[in-house]
Amino acid sequence: MTSTIPTVRPLCYSFAAPSVAAPSAAAVPPAAPQVPGVDSATISSVLAQDWTDASLSVIVVGASGDLAKKKIYPALFSLFNAGMLPKEFSIIGYARSKMNAADFRKTIESTLTCRVNNGAQCTANQEDFLDRCTYVSGVYDKPEGFQLLNSALEAAEESRGLARANRMFFLSVPPNVFVPAAEGAGDICSSKSGWTRVIVEKPFGRDSASSKELAEGLYKHLTEEQIYRIDHYLGKELIENLTVLRFANSIFEPLWNRRFIKNVQIIFSENFGTEGRGGYFDQYGIVRDVIQNHLLQILALFAMEPPVSLEAEDIRNEKVKVVRSMKVVTLDDVVLGQYRGRKTKEKTLPGYLDDSTVPEGSLTPTFAAIAMFINNARWDGVPFLMKAGKAMAHRYAEIRVRFRDVPGNIYKAKMNVEDDNMGNELVIRIQPSEAIYLKIMNKVPGLGVTLDTTRLDLQYKSTYENKDLPDAYERLLLDVVNGDKRLFIRSDELEAAWALFTPVLQEIEAKKVAPELYPYGSRGPIGAFYLGTKHQVSDGGGGAPSTRPSRSRTASPADQLHVFSGAGLVWRERRPSHPPSSDPMRAAGREGRPSLVASDRGRDSRARPPGSGVRWGDADMVDTS
Numbered sequence: 001m002t003s004t005i006p007t008v009r010p011l012c013y014s015f016a017a018p019s020v021a022a023p024s025a026a027a028v029p030p031a032a033p034q035v036p037g038v039d040s041a042t043i044s045s046v047l048a049q050d051w052t053d054a055s056l057s058v059i060v061v062g063a064s065g066d067l068a069k070k071k072i073y074p075a076l077f078s079l080f081n082a083g084m085l086p087k088e089f090s091i092i093g094y095a096r097s098k099m100n101a102a103d104f105r106k107t108i109e110s111t112l113t114c115r116v117n118n119g120a121q122c123t124a125n126q127e128d129f130l131d132r133c134t135y136v137s138g139v140y141d142k143p144e145g146f147q148l149l150n151s152a153l154e155a156a157e158e159s160r161g162l163a164r165a166n167r168m169f170f171l172s173v174p175p176n177v178f179v180p181a182a183e184g185a186g187d188i189c190s191s192k193s194g195w196t197r198v199i200v201e202k203p204f205g206r207d208s209a210s211s212k213e214l215a216e217g218l219y220k221h222l223t224e225e226q227i228y229r230i231d232h233y234l235g236k237e238l239i240e241n242l243t244v245l246r247f248a249n250s251i252f253e254p255l256w257n258r259r260f261i262k263n264v265q266i267i268f269s270e271n272f273g274t275e276g277r278g279g280y281f282d283q284y285g286i287v288r289d290v291i292q293n294h295l296l297q298i299l300a301l302f303a304m305e306p307p308v309s310l311e312a313e314d315i316r317n318e319k320v321k322v323v324r325s326m327k328v329v330t331l332d333d334v335v336l337g338q339y340r341g342r343k344t345k346e347k348t349l350p351g352y353l354d355d356s357t358v359p360e361g362s363l364t365p366t367f368a369a370i371a372m373f374i375n376n377a378r379w380d381g382v383p384f385l386m387k388a389g390k391a392m393a394h395r396y397a398e399i400r401v402r403f404r405d406v407p408g409n410i411y412k413a414k415m416n417v418e419d420d421n422m423g424n425e426l427v428i429r430i431q432p433s434e435a436i437y438l439k440i441m442n443k444v445p446g447l448g449v450t451l452d453t454t455r456l457d458l459q460y461k462s463t464y465e466n467k468d469l470p471d472a473y474e475r476l477l478l479d480v481v482n483g484d485k486r487l488f489i490r491s492d493e494l495e496a497a498w499a500l501f502t503p504v505l506q507e508i509e510a511k512k513v514a515p516e517l518y519p520y521g522s523r524g525p526i527g528a529f530y531l532g533t534k535h536q537v538s539d540g541g542g543g544a545p546s547t548r549p550s551r552s553r554t555a556s557p558a559d560q561l562h563v564f565s566g567a568g569l570v571w572r573e574r575r576p577s578h579p580p581s582s583d584p585m586r587a588a589g590r591e592g593r594p595s596l597v598a599s600d601r602g603r604d605s606r607a608r609p610p611g612s613g614v615r616w617g618d619a620d621m622v623d624t625s
Contacts, residue, residue: 054164054194055088056481057153061181062172063093063104063135067201069111071232072170075473077112081125084478088160090132094149096139104135140177146184153189166194168480175203179217186221197480199228202293203284204489207505208498215491228480229489233294234301235472235479238430240487242301242399243315245428245436253306255403257378263537264302265400266295268388272395273339273350273366273520279357285364290388292501296323297489298430299384302399303374312485316493323496327373329504336508337367337525338515339391349391349520365515366390369528371535372500383535387528391520401426402538411441414451422453434469435459 058076060068079085093104109130114122136152138145157165169185171178182198190196200218205211218227233239246252255261268290274281281289297319304318341351352358352366367389374384403424409415415422422441429435437457444450479487507513516525523539532539 051086051088053162054086054166055090055157055160055162056086057157057165057167058089058091059094059149059153059167059169059185059189060091060172061094061140061169061185064095064097064099064107065172067172068093068170069107071471071473072172072477073108073111074113075471075477077126077129078471078474079478080129081114081122085481088162090134090156092149092152093133093135094138094145095135096137098137099135101134105130105133108133140173140184141180143184143188146188149184150189157193164194165191167191167196168199169197170199170201170477172201175205175214178214179221182218183221186226195483196226197228197483198222198226199230199477199480201230203288204229204293204494205498206284206288207502208495209502211494211498215494224491227491228485229494230476231293231297231487231489232472232476233430234297234487235474235476236430237469238428238434238436239298239301240475241436242298242428247306258380258382260403261382262402262404263383263385263535264299264402265385265387265537266298266302266398267386267400268295268397269392270390270395271392271521273352273391274355274358276355276357278352278355281366282358282362282364286366286368286388286390287370287501287505291368291370291386292497293489295386295388296497296500298399299372299386300493303379303384305378310486312488315486316490320490320493320496322374322376323493323500325374325376326500327375328500329370329372331504331507331513333371333531334504334508335367335369335525335527335531336365336513336515337389337518337527338364339366339389339520339522340517342519342521344521351520352391363512363514367392367515367518367524367528369524369531371531371537383537385532385535385537387524389524393521393523396432397430399428399430401428411449411451414449415441422451433459 060072062068073091076085076091080089091108099107109126112126112129114126134152136145136149138148153165153167167189169189171181171185173181178200182200185196185198205214246256300319300322303322304315305321307314307318338352341354342349352364353360353362358364367387369385369387372384372386374380374382403426405423423439424441425439427435427437427439429437435458437455439453439455441451442454444452476487479485516527518525529539531537
């Protein structure tokens with residue numbers, strides 16, 4: 001690799017074209033532009049830092065990858081278009097791919113949209129933004145490429161003639177090169193006159209040992225203050241609003257405890273599978289990929305004690321206390337699932353093992369339900385049911401807070417007591433169609449007295465129709481620029497999080513626990529509903545079944561039918577008289593194993609799993625659509 005440094009220009013420089021050009025006169029949108037959904041006070045506070053004698057270089061390591069193209073560049077442009085980045089701002093892409101600056105700009109250009117405004121100013125800003133982008137090619141595990149990158153940065157910063165040069169790195173690279181990339185950023189490319197901040201994207205290891213090894217590797221080249229461990233879920237609008245809902249409204253905080261809350265569900269559901277990306281997913285599984293980070297972070301924010309202030313360390317201190325107070329996860333409180341193929345009238349939906357990138361016979365779960373508990377005075381005995389799955393019926397993420405029933409309720413006779421959705425419930429819909437609604441008991445209009453549930457409903461789309469919800473990466477990247485670490489994960493919090501999950505993950509792998517199969521596009525494995533029933537958690541999520549009449553098949557005389565209800569479905573357990581399959585590890589839902597047929601026949605809050613000896617994970621939810 002050559003070490004020759006070409007001539008560069010202040011804002012737009014190319015290793016393929018050494019010509020020098022003067023910087024654009026209009027270097028950035030006005031300090032406080034009129035942008036829909038972004039008020040000038042917000043912009044002014046964002047730019048309150050003194051940038052008059054400082055520049056900002058954003059270095060995207062792994063610049064040709066999907067994350068960079070789909071999330072990082074669009075987020076940076078949205079911030080730039082809204083006038084929320086410093087005047088002297090530029091982007092340098094660094095990756096192994098061979099391309100020049102012009103090719104790099106073309107790659108970025110296809111990802112940019114005028115989300116903030118659609119006028120002529122946005123088009124002009126796109127051109128200005130692209131003019132600030134350049135590219136350096138190099139590998140991640142050798143110093144020569146980073147030396148070339150540093151020389152390019154120094155040349156551009158020197159041409160600006162400012163006192164301070166700040167550098168922000170985003171490590172959008174595979175986990176096996178996190179440490180070499182951090183070495184290049186910290187030891188070779190660190191700013192000598194300003195700050196250097198490094199964003200690290202998950203996964204942060206596979207267990208406690210690997211996470212500790214990663215942390216020690218990063219600490220050889222960076223300080224904890226420089227490291228920003230990003231979890232993009234914490235940047236979503238409804239998660240940012242979670243602490244506001246609790247601490248800025250007097251009606252909620254007095255109820256936010258075991259006396260009034262019966263259970264909490266945190267649900268993450270995707271309606272698509274791995275779709276050719278199973279090779280990466282199979283190394284981690286749904287517990288490591290979603291529950292141990294995204295959902296646990298939400299739980300910590302939800303359950304923490306009031307912080308002393310809104311300062312980053314005060315909030316993170318309270319989050320760590322919650323995680324350290326939690327009971328270590330045991331296998332008895334875990335249900336695992338893996339989606340299988342399914343045929344519909346229109347097409348065939350492939351199963352997880354049909355993905356050519358997934359190892360044959362993989363036992364990696366694509367669904368998990370885990371009951372967790374916090375051992376402190378506020379939450380003792382309250383189950384937190386975390387559910388995450390791929391290839392489900394619906395795409396959504398939400399928090400469901402179920403309040404306890406009214407003791408000695410004088411209206412009990414007027415309620416449909418068999419309806420497990422009766423009662424008070426606060427639902428925070430994180431995505432899509434962001435909303436917050438409270439289910440309350442209300443009298444049905446008429447001469448009689450009949451009670452039903454109704455919603456006090458805040459729909460963001462209609463209530464804030466003139467406000468555009470920012471992407472999570474926009475918020476988090478801006479926080480890094482401003483040095484705000486409230487929504488980033490601290491090392492001791494990460495250590496405590498892995499301590500909760502590592503024992504059960506090791507047990508699952510050591511025992512080769514087979515996940516229960518569930519059909520692509522269903523509500524998941526039946527074992528998850530058993531787990532909910534065990535902890536008296538009703539399933540009233542956004543994936544609720546339709547109320548159309550059931551078309552479940554009729555049991556043959558040879559079957560022994562046992563009917564029980566729960567989770568909004570009636571399950572008919574079929575227990576064949578012939579011997580079970582010789583392959584108990586992979587036979588769920590096939591010949592010789594119990595299968596369940598669902599019919600929509602109402603809910604029964606008193607339901608319990610039948611005493612038939614059927615184990616969780618042994619039953620397959622048969623699609624009846």
